[in-house]
Amino acid sequence: MTNPFAVLCIIGSCISLQLGAALAIELFPFAGTWGTAAIRLLMAGAILMVITRPKFHTWTRKQWIGVALFGASLGMMNGFFYNAIDLIPLGTAVTIEFLGPLALAAFLSRTFRDAACVALALLGMVLLGLDSFTGESLSLLGVIFVLIAGAFWACYILASKNVGTLVPGQGGLAVALVIGGILLAPLSGTKALVVFTDWNLLALAVGTAILASLVPYSLELVALRRLEPNVFSVLISLEPVFAGLFGWILLSQNLSALKISAILLVVLASIIQTVAKPSKKVPEPDVEEPIYQPARKRSLRQRLRRVSNVRS
Template sequence: MPAPDAVTTGRPGATRPVRSGPAVLMVLGSCVSLQVGAALAAQLFDTSGPAGTTLLRLGVAALVLLALARPRLRSWSRPQWRAVALFGGSLAGMNGSFYASIDRIPLGTAVTIEFLGPLVLAATQSRRLRDLGWVLLAGIGVALFGLGDGTGPGLDRLGVLFALSAAVFWALYILASSRVGALVPGQGGLAVAMAVGALVLAPLGAHGAAQALPDPHLLLLVGGTALLASVVPYTLEFAALRRLPERVFGVLLSLEPAVATLAGWLLLGQGTTALGLVAVAVVVSASVGSTLTARPTPQAVAAAP
């Protein structure tokens, strides 16, 4: 993902012909699946904690994707392994930080703050004043949350720090996944990167993950989280990226904070205020504006948590 196109810094892809059709529904379905998966993951936190839940999600998703992709690991070169290892590390940091944040702050708020990562990356790579303006607008939207998150007088500061950390790792993830996309064919790089991410999180999450294993109900939640938050979104977006223009894909992806806010309300009972809705709208507007005014790039990029 060299030169990300604002929030088209979302998922791996290649040059696409301009065909839409069901592709729009694929992207929207991906956004919904991702946030429903996050809502399911939140139900595991009491038992497994954020680190254990992230380990379970990445581990199960890695097994599924490895079975589907069947990468030829023996033929990989040292640069390919290095790129995949960095990709896996950024994947672990992004997902681990994100789950730690939604353990403390509302889902929609965390996703909205996390969107600063790809926006800032796009602005730094562009060096255009207009792109900096979009980042500042998004910053204003995030700052509005400091005046009240819709559930109390203020946000949990550690939760905000985790969301900002997830934003940083998302930017790193975009760069790392771009490198893997250029070096490793197919989905093998993503599958192995998820396995690497699970290994990175094992020291922190192994104890928590083990607590969920004896409970069939929790195992169902783990399977649902892995499928809805990893396997389904990536599969849908890989297919959509081959059919949609990059900017259309990016605009659709920019709706994720709004979808996350809705999912938090419907699935987790997380309310919000008018100010919170304004904050989400401002960040979504900044993301859409950044996407529409970005310069075309030869590649699309890689995924949110």
């Protein structure tokens, strides 16, 4: 059975991300899309740095490269996604973006169960996409932005898994968030600094940093330490589901029959991955004994007996 604590972490991440995205949209008119993404990552990184106090001065070159790639994927994923949801609806954007993790899950599938779960999740995404596309026409630029964000989402999953293995605790995530924010800062210009001139905007920025970065990425890092990337990629399909549910509950958006069917399919795929038994580990090959083995030490009685036998 898939680690239940890891599944709870993913659910918590999905809920937190959707609440954070709702706050972030409120900042777009003031800080811009790139600026909102940069401020969100930098604030979340600063908070986590204070909490974890990572000893990055002791990291090896391999650890630094892993964290740098993690930060770059984080920054690009968030920057392009925010540009997308500024042009197309949130639910539609999340649905299209999920093509990245879904493609990764399909590529890493090793068993028929994995393939079946990917197929169910893909069918659910298709239904969500059909429901989204039946409304008003979408911005082509917004779709391009979210497809790029989806590609970086797949990179983020692999990079997060790698950092979770290389760097203990949450220190790697803290530094990666700062790197991602610094990477986006030149694209935002000075417009993002407006959040520091108004207490309401600053509160929105801090809330976005905590709900959309600090909490979900910390939970996902914990989950990825306990799950294989292909399993994580299927379970994270719950994110578009929560986007649809929050749109219905908080934004009074219509929850159509297609959306309900898609939600059921995605939940079914996640349940199958969650309750499935883990694959058996391949036994390690036997280690060959060394050609030369030193003689065992004999007791005094054995040595005396051997000497007497030789003399006789």
